[in-house]
Amino acid sequence: MAAAVAAPLVLAGCSNSGSGEPELKVSGAFMPQPVSDMAAGFLTVENTGGAGDKLTSVTSELSDDVQIHETKDQKMRQVTSFDVPADGSLDLERGGNHIMFMALKERPKEGDTVSVELHFETSDPITVDVPVKAATYNPQH
Numbered sequence: 001m002a003a004a005v006a007a008p009l010v011l012a013g014c015s016n017s018g019s020g021e022p023e024l025k026v027s028g029a030f031m032p033q034p035v036s037d038m039a040a041g042f043l044t045v046e047n048t049g050g051a052g053d054k055l056t057s058v059t060s061e062l063s064d065d066v067q068i069h070e071t072k073d074q075k076m077r078q079v080t081s082f083d084v085p086a087d088g089s090l091d092l093e094r095g096g097n098h099i100m101f102m103a104l105k106e107r108p109k110e111g112d113t114v115s116v117e118l119h120f121e122t123s124d125p126i127t128v129d130v131p132v133k134a135a136t137y138n139p140q141h
């Protein structure tokens with residue numbers, strides 16, 4: 001039974017019929033220009049739906065090993081998922097939770113754009129074009 005592994009995906013589309021579904025929107029994405037063969041990524045996932053979701057993984061052409069990290073006591077640690085609460089948001093920002101791109105295949109420069117795909121427990125994946133900013137870039141909230 002090795003054949004037919006890839007079942008066709010049924011796209012549910014954008015259903016606003018009920019309040020029991022997560023409705024996700026990504027904003028404020030950026031990547032500081034990497035200074036080593038690792039890079040970090042930051043963004044906000046807003047959930048205006050009536051159900052929570054989880055960010056479960058991230059993929060990118062830039063790296064075959066993209067992880068999600070939390071920062072506790074100034075140390076970062078890999079986690080398996082981040083909550084995106086109903087009527088709330090997941091904030092990935094400097095000094096806190098972030099996306100970590102290991103073993104970069106190339107080092108993007110300020111002004112470049114990196115395509116990143118976010119995978120969720122419930123929602124369809126979201127592709128984000130992440131702009132590369134100066135290495136010290138830190139937006140004010």
Ligand code: CU
Pocket residue numbers: 069076077098099100
């Ligand atoms: Cu990290």
